[in-house]
Amino acid sequence: MPQKRGRRRKTRTHVRAVEEGGSDGVPRSFVVRRGAVPHGVKALIGELRQAFMPHTAAHLRERRSNSLKDFEAVxxxxxxxxxxxxxxxxxxxxxxxxxxxxxPxxxxxxxxxxxxxxxxxLQRRPASLVSDDLREPPLxxxxxxxxxxxxxxxARAALENMFPKIDVRTxxxxxxxxxxxxxxxxxxxRLHFRHYKILIQPVGLSRTVRKLVVRHKVPKLTGMSDISELVNGDGDGHFLESSESEGEGPQEAHVTLPQNVGKKRKQGGRNTxxxxxxxxRLSLDLVKIEDGVCAGEVLFHSRIHLDDANAEQKAAEAREKRKIKETRRALQEKAVHEKKQHAEEKQEKKRKRREARERERDQ
Known part of the structure; x- marks a missing residue:
C-alpha cells in the first residue's frame, strides 16, 4: 500500500524496465540526420522510422548542434x-x-x-498501414x-542484427x-530496400463476396434482381468468367494456413x-566499411583498392591510433580517480575539524 504521509511511492507503472535498459536483447535503432539535408531526405527519415517500428525512436527530434557523441551517450x-x-x-x-x-x-x-x-x-488499390501493423517488427x-x-x-550480419530473430516453430x-x-x-x-504489407485473402471468392466476408462491407444492391448477380456478376447482369480467381494471383501464392490468423482466417483454410x-524505396551504394564508430581501420572501400603492403601499413596505423586512444583514456580515468580521491580526503579532513570544534564547544 502507498504511504499516507510524505512522498507517495508509485506501486504501478506503465513503462517496463526492460524497455528502458534494453536488457531483453531486442535490437533498437535510431534514424537521425546530421547537418542540413534536402527536404525529401527529411521525409525519407520519417518513413524509415515507420518501417523500423516498433523498436525505433519514431519521434526523435535532433538538432544541428547534436554531435555523434551525444547520440552515443543517449x-x-x-x-x-x-x-x-x-x-x-x-x-x-x-x-x-x-x-x-x-x-562497425x-x-x-x-x-x-x-x-x-x-x-x-502508381498503385491501383494501395493499402495503408494501421497501428496494428506497426506493433511487431517486419520480416x-x-x-x-x-x-x-x-x-x-x-553487411548481411549488420542487417540481420537490426531486427529480432524469429523462431519459425513458435x-x-x-x-x-x-x-x-x-x-x-x-x-x-548496391543494396535495394523495399517495404511491403502482407495481405491474406480467401481463395475462390469474388471481390464483392470477399468484401462482405472479410470486411463485413455490404455492397450496393441497387439494380440487382438475383443473388447470383452479387456472387458472380458485375452488378449489371453481366457475369464474370474469372470472378472466382480475381486478384488471387498464381497457384504458387495459394497456401493452407497452419494456424489461425486473426478471427476471420481459420486454420486449414485456403488463402492467397x-x-x-x-x-x-531506397537504392544505396556501399562505399566503405570501417572497424569502429565512424573511425578505425577501413575494412572495405569500393573506390580505393590497396595492395598487401599498403593494407598492412594502414592496419598498423589504425592499431597505433587505437593504442594511443586507449592509453589516453587510461590516463584520463586515472586522473579522474585521483581527483575524486583527493576531494574525498578533503571532505574527510573538514569533517574531522568540524567534529573537533563541536567537542571543544561542548567542553
Missing part, C-alpha cells in the same frame, strides 16, 4: 544498438549504418529513393547475400504483417498471400 542508456545517420555533401547524400557502441560502420551513398506517396500514386528477407566476400558477410503468423526486402547487386555493390508495397 543510446547507451536506452539500449539502442544501431543507428542510421544521414548527411549531405556537395557530392550527394550519404547514409551511415552504425553498430553501437563499438562498430557501413557508409552508403544514396543513389535514388522514392517516398510512400509516390509509390501509392527481414535478404536476397543475393550468399557471396562469401568479407564486405558481403559484414512464431505467431498473425503478428507478421510486414516484409522488409533487401536485395544485393554484386555488380555495383499478397504483398502490397508501402515504401519507401
Amino acid at each position: 543510446a547507451g542508456k536506452l539500449g539502442v544498438t544501431h543507428m542510421w545517420m544521414f548527411s549531405a555533401t556537395d557530392w550527394g547524400v550519404y547514409a551511415r549504418m552504425i553498430r553501437l557502441p563499438r562498430g 560502420t557501413l557508409t552508403f551513398r544514396l543513389q535514388e529513393y522514392s517516398l510512400s506517396a509516390d509509390i501509392k500514386a 527481414l528477407v535478404l536476397n543475393h547475400f550468399s557471396a562469401e566476400l568479407p564486405h558481403v558477410r559484414i 512464431c505467431v503468423l498473425s503478428r507478421i504483417r510486414r516484409v522488409l526486402l533487401v536485395d544485393y547487386d554484386d555488380e555495383n555493390t 498471400i499478397k504483398l502490397v508495397e508501402e515504401g519507401p
